[in-house]
Amino acid sequence: xxxxxxxxxxxxxxxxxxxxxxxxxxxxxxxxxxxxxxxxxxxxxxxxxxxxxxxxxxxxxxxxxxxxxxxxxxxxxxxxxxxxxxxxxxxxxxxxxxxxxxxxxxxxxxxxxxxxxxxxxxxxxxxxxxxxxxxxxxxxxxxxxxxxxxxxxxxxxxxxxxxxxxxxxxxxxxxxxxxxxxxxxxxxxxxxxxxxxxxxxxxxxxxxxxxxxxxxxxxxxxxxxxxxxxxxxxxxxxx
Amino acid sequence: xxxxxxxxxxxxxxxxxxxxxxxxxxxxxxxxxxxxxxxxxxxxxxxxxxxxxxxxxxxxxxxxxxxxxxxxxxxxxxxxxxxxxxxxxxxxxxxxxxxxxxxxxxxxxxxxxxxxxxxxxxxxxxxxxxxxxxxxxxxxxxxxxxxxxxxxxxxxxxxxxxxxxxxxxxxxxxxxxxxxxxxxxxxxxxxxxxxxxxxxxxxxxxxxxxxxxxxxxxxxxxxxxxxxxxxxxxxxxxxxxxxxxxxxxxxxxxxxxxxxxxxxxxxxxxxxxxxxxxxxxxxxxxxxxxxxxxxxxxxxxxxxxxxxxxxxxxxxxxxxxxxxxxxxxxxxxxxxxxxxxxxxxxxxxxxxxxxxxxxxxxxxxxxxxxxxxxxxxxxxxxxxxxxxxxxxxxxxxxxxxxxxxxxxxxxxxxxxxxxxxxxxxxxxxxxxxxxxxxxxxxxxxxxxxxxxxxxxxxxxxxxxxxxxxxxxxxxxxxxxxxxxxxxxxxxxxxxxxxx
Numbered sequence: 001x002x003x004x005x006x007x008x009x010x011x012x013x014x015x016x017x018x019x020x021x022x023x024x025x026x027x028x029x030x031x032x033x034x035x036x037x038x039x040x041x042x043x044x045x046x047x048x049x050x051x052x053x054x055x056x057x058x059x060x061x062x063x064x065x066x067x068x069x070x071x072x073x074x075x076x077x078x079x080x081x082x083x084x085x086x087x088x089x090x091x092x093x094x095x096x097x098x099x100x101x102x103x104x105x106x107x108x109x110x111x112x113x114x115x116x117x118x119x120x121x122x123x124x125x126x127x128x129x130x131x132x133x134x135x136x137x138x139x140x141x142x143x144x145x146x147x148x149x150x151x152x153x154x155x156x157x158x159x160x161x162x163x164x165x166x167x168x169x170x171x172x173x174x175x176x177x178x179x180x181x182x183x184x185x186x187x188x189x190x191x192x193x194x195x196x197x198x199x200x201x202x203x204x205x206x207x208x209x210x211x212x213x214x215x216x217x218x219x220x221x222x223x224x225x226x227x228x229x230x231x232x233x234x235x236x237x238x239x
Numbered sequence: 240x241x242x243x244x245x246x247x248x249x250x251x252x253x254x255x256x257x258x259x260x261x262x263x264x265x266x267x268x269x270x271x272x273x274x275x276x277x278x279x280x281x282x283x284x285x286x287x288x289x290x291x292x293x294x295x296x297x298x299x300x301x302x303x304x305x306x307x308x309x310x311x312x313x314x315x316x317x318x319x320x321x322x323x324x325x326x327x328x329x330x331x332x333x334x335x336x337x338x339x340x341x342x343x344x345x346x347x348x349x350x351x352x353x354x355x356x357x358x359x360x361x362x363x364x365x366x367x368x369x370x371x372x373x374x375x376x377x378x379x380x381x382x383x384x385x386x387x388x389x390x391x392x393x394x395x396x397x398x399x400x401x402x403x404x405x406x407x408x409x410x411x412x413x414x415x416x417x418x419x420x421x422x423x424x425x426x427x428x429x430x431x432x433x434x435x436x437x438x439x440x441x442x443x444x445x446x447x448x449x450x451x452x453x454x455x456x457x458x459x460x461x462x463x464x465x466x467x468x469x470x471x472x473x474x475x476x477x478x479x480x481x482x483x484x485x486x487x488x489x490x491x492x493x494x495x496x497x498x499x500x501x502x503x504x505x506x507x508x509x510x511x512x513x514x515x516x517x518x519x520x521x522x523x524x525x526x527x528x529x530x531x532x533x534x535x536x537x538x539x540x541x542x543x544x545x546x547x548x549x550x551x552x553x554x555x556x557x558x559x560x561x562x563x564x565x566x567x568x569x570x571x572x573x574x575x576x577x578x579x580x581x582x583x584x585x586x587x588x589x590x591x592x593x594x595x596x597x598x599x600x601x602x603x604x605x606x607x608x609x610x611x612x613x614x615x616x617x618x619x620x621x622x623x624x625x626x627x628x629x630x631x632x633x634x635x636x637x638x639x640x641x642x643x644x645x646x647x648x649x650x651x652x653x654x655x656x657x658x659x660x661x662x663x664x665x666x667x668x669x670x671x672x673x674x675x676x677x678x679x680x681x682x683x684x685x686x687x688x689x690x691x692x693x694x695x696x697x698x699x700x701x702x703x704x705x706x707x708x709x710x711x712x713x714x715x716x717x718x719x720x721x722x723x724x725x726x727x728x729x730x731x732x733x734x735x736x737x738x
Contacts, residue, residue, distance in 0.1 A: 003240045007247045010291075014251055017284050018258065021276035038273045041262070049254050056250040060380060062388045063243050069302040082394040 003063055011050035019046050084111045102131050106143065109150070118154035125150055144170045145179045152183065159187040178204060178214050186221065194225045201225075242307050245295025246386035249336075252288040252343070253376040255281050259369025263362035275362040279350040282365050285372065286347030293340040296385050300327040305396055308387040309333055315398035315663045317632040325409030326399040332385035337413060339375050342368070342420040345449070349424060363431035368424060398632070398663035407463040414460030421453020422486050448724060450486070455720035457483045462713025465593070487586070581719035589712025595705025596680065602701040608694045616702040618681065619643045625685075625696070633659045633668075638685040638696065642674070652676055656685040658696075673706075680706030 019042040023034055088111060094104040109124030125147035132140045144166055151163035159167075164187050170180040181204050189197035201218045259281040266274025296309070300323050305311045313326045313333075328337040346368045353361050379385065403409060428446055461483050603615050612621040623639045640654040654672035661668065673682040679702060686697035 003243055003247075006240075006244055010244075010248065010251060010288075014255065014284055014288065018255065018277060018281050021280050022273045024273075034273070035271075037271070041274070045258060045262075049251075049258065052254045053247070053251040056253060056380065057247045060250070060384065061243055061246045061386070065243075065306055065388050065390075067241055067299070067304050068306050069304050085391070 007054070011053060015046045015049050081115065084115050087111060100131055102128055105131070113150050113153065118150055121150045122147065122154050141170055141174050141177060148180070148183060159183050159190055176207065182214065182218060189225050194229050198222055198225050241295050242299050242304060242386050242388070245292045248288045248291040248295070249376065249380060249386065252285055252292065253373060253380060255285055255288065256369050256373035256376055259285065260366055260373050264366035267359040267362040272358070275358050278362045278365040282346040282350035282368065285343045289340040289343040293336055296333065296336060297324055297327045300324055303396070305393045306388050308389055309385060311389055311393055311396045313399050314396045315632065316395055317663060318399055319631045322399050322404050322409060325403070328413060329399060329403050332379065332383040334412060335375065335379050335383050336385045338416045338420060339372060339379060341417050342372060342423055345420050345424040360431050364428045367427035367430045371423065371427070398661065401659065401661045401664060401666050401668035407466040411460050411463035414456050414463060418453045418457025418460055418486065421449055421456065425450055425453070451720045451723055454486050455717045457486055458713055458716045458720065462710055465709055465713065581722060582716055585712045585715030585719055588708050588715060592705050592708030592712055596703040596709055599704045600701060602699060604697065604699050606689060606695050607698050615700045617645050619645060620700060630659065632663065633661045635659045640683050642681055652681065654683040656683045658685050675707045678707045679704050
């Protein structure tokens with residue numbers, strides 16, 4: 001809006017400046033006054049100069065793009081993004097040459113997930129999981145974990161049916177998989193069975209060594225579910 | 240927003256240039272005073288609009304606005320501030336915008352200070368300027384847009400080419416364009432005069448100022464360009480030399496006595512000036528050919544062309560002196576006798592320096608390790624040490640050399656060439672250390688390391704006889720032009736000549 005205001009002001013000042021000699025009676029000292037032709041030319045120029053200038057600018061300019069002065073903004077986040085953007089093109093070329101390239105597919109999926117393009121990342125992970133399953137790859141469960149977590153991210157944190165199918169598939173192959181168990185319990189919590197979720201998470205805590213990284217997340221999830229339950233109970237008591 | 244405002248100012252300037260091309264000319268044809276005055280007003284407005292446009296792009300470069308394609312391609316946040324700004328005219332679109340801006344500023348000066356020109360004559364000249372500017376701006380907007388934007392945000396740019404990261408390389412194009420734009424305005428005045436001969440009385444006298452400033456700017460540009468090319472007459476950088484020599488011929492023609500021009504009429508004078516300066520123009524052509532040939536391995540051909548050029552120029556000078564009645568008549572010129580003499584002296588010194596540095600230059604390439612020495616061109620060159628360091632946007636290895644004259648061991652100079660690595664561009668640049676040794680120039684360039692013995696360096700030693708005279712002559716000529724500028728106003732009625 002400010003840009004259009006400034007452009008309008010510039011147009012107005014310029015048009016007034018160039019038509020002024022045509023209408024300035026005081027400057028003609030040698031007898032010639034302002035004629036009809038002068039007035040007509042002034043009117044034409046006053047109308048047409050802004051119109052032509054704006055038309056020319058709007059056909060070539062990009063008024064919707066803001067400036068980004070590198071000297072005044074924090075570039076850390078953009079730099080991370082830059083690396084991924086730079087890596088995207090070579091990966092795309094690799095996949096064009098060989099669509100079954102498992103490494104390129106996984107990198108492309110991870111890159112899209114980091115760039116926030118979760119739906120595209122899910123497509124690449126699904127493709128990668130299919131290929132890994134066909135190859136009977138020993139890391140298949142890990143790829144399926146990544147797929148499931150990206151599906152949850154794509155659904156804005158909700159464990160939907162598609163994600164649940166992925167975690168079920170993992171649990172069929174590896175019943176003790178902590179990631180799949182965690183999300184399966186989260187599915188229960190998000191669908192109203194918070195007691196069941198707490199029971200599953202508590203059971204998970206009793207397995208494995210106590211310092212495993214995911215146990216911190218499970219403890220936090222149990223605390224959140226319990227807080228939610230007690231809040232719901234308080235609300236019911238008040239009613 | 241700032242680049243878009245600059246872009247809009249450029250579009251508006253294009254429309255105003257179209258108005259300036261048509262309305263003042265119609266005014267001069269029909270005698271409408273208001274329409275003629277509109278020409279002067281629009282020339283002033285054009286100067287303002289193109290200033291907004293030019294400074295908007297300059298600001299985008301200074302603040303690293305990487306949404307602009309030009310900034311992304313030719314700048315980097317690590318580049319020194321000065322080179323961020325000179326980068327704004329390092330690409331085609333930037334150079335064209337600079338040319339348009341400088342041309343508009345010349346038009347602004349003509350409109351603002353050209354009150355003594357007859358109104359019809361000035362209107363026709365400004366109309367011609369408007370037409371040229373309109374074509375130039377249309378080309379800039381549609382084919383080489385300096386405000387083209389990038390859709391995707393980027394963190395940093397690709398950086399300025401290391402070859403352009405020096406003060407001479409940064410400012411030589413701007414000065415050359417300033418001079419070129421000044422001569423383009425002279426062309427507009429000549430067009431205006433050829434149409435109707437009503438400016439004869441003031442034509443030459445008034446244009447001298449424009450020609451002198453244009454010639455001074457162009458001379459400074461050629462001199463700086465010579466420094467950039469290390470006085471080796473790289474035709475890519477010094478193609479402007481032809482226009483410069485032609486400009487010198489025009490300047491010479493403009494310094495005929497006013498009375499003679501007025502008596503003959505301007506058209507006859509222009510014809511006579513062309514005939515009178517045919518030898519100078521031929522000399523200019525020969526020089527240009529010499530420059531082009533000097534890029535070929537046949538140095539002898541280049542030397543021959545250069546000598547031909549020098550003699551042809553001397554012939555032209557002799558002819559001029561003969562026609563004007565020798566040195567005695569120089570005193571009768573309206574102003575700037577000292578400047579005139581200094582100008583010719585500067586040209587002679589310049590040509591001597593350029594010829595010596597190009598034709599009698601000797602070079603030697605060798606491998607040396609620190610603490611070794613070599614004998615070259617009557618000098619003992621001692622390679623003392625190499626130190627590594629970090630510059631603003633580059634890493635460097637700086638060599639230290641002491642150069643002793645064999646015939647006078649007490650006289651010595653030090654040279655500090657650098658081998659630089661620019662990580663952003665992934666390019667190397669070898670900065671030559673050129674040191675004046677009397678009137679000669681001794682230069683040392685430190686190149687790459689030996690792959691097997693890293694202490695060993697490839698070196699290029701060169702001696703350019705009379706090399707110090709080239710820049711000296713160039714700056715003498717700039718000084719001469721400034722001395723020749725008329726400091727007092729010519730007598731006559733103030734204000735515009737009435738129609």
